[in-house]
Amino acid sequence: MRAWYTLTYVLWMIGEIVKGSFAVAAGVYSPRTRSSPAIVEYPLRATTDLEIIAMASSITITPGTLVVGTAHGTLEEEPSLFVHVLFADSREQVVEELREMEERLLRASRGRDGAEAALRPRRSRSAADERFADGRAVRRIRAAGHRTGPVRHPNEQEEDER
Secondary structure: OHHHHHHHHHHHHHHHHHHHHHHHHHHHHOOOOOOEOEEEEEEOOOOOHHHHHHHHHHHHHOOOEEEEEEEOOEOOOOOEEEEEEOEOOOHHHHHHHHHHHHHHHHHHHHOOOHHHHHHOOOOOOOOOOOOEOOHHHHHHHHHOOOOOOOOOOHHHHHHHHO
16 A cells, blocks of 8 residues: 555655746746745654655755755654745745645555554653654764763863862
8 A cells, every 4th residue: 555655645746846847937937026935944743764854855856945954853842844945825835735745755654644653652762862762873972982962161070070
């Protein structure tokens, strides 16, 4: 069944690329300004690195949109993408279109349940750093001899030692 959702997602993306291409061409060749650019923060329901990369790539490949930044998710907050849109009627409309794109992508990656499959609680596999979902990265950083957490200024350390 995932193959079907993947095929429909690819065909839908091709349609979005064609629509975006015409919108950008119409904006470029129009005698008056048609663009209404906006940058929108979009909180993701995607949780795996592969899903987040696929979502960011899908946004960026669509003409008139570009991912300009990401925010790493924690156990308390979901990851976010910051998306620049060239033709935005409203921020709500942009978020709704991104939500539709993500729902289709999550159906392709997770099956029929799509984003609903993401409602399972996140569990940390280690106690390396409970704030971040990726405890393995924290363990690797610590194993390499680097300190994690807030960086203290050398003068503050001297004051604490007194």
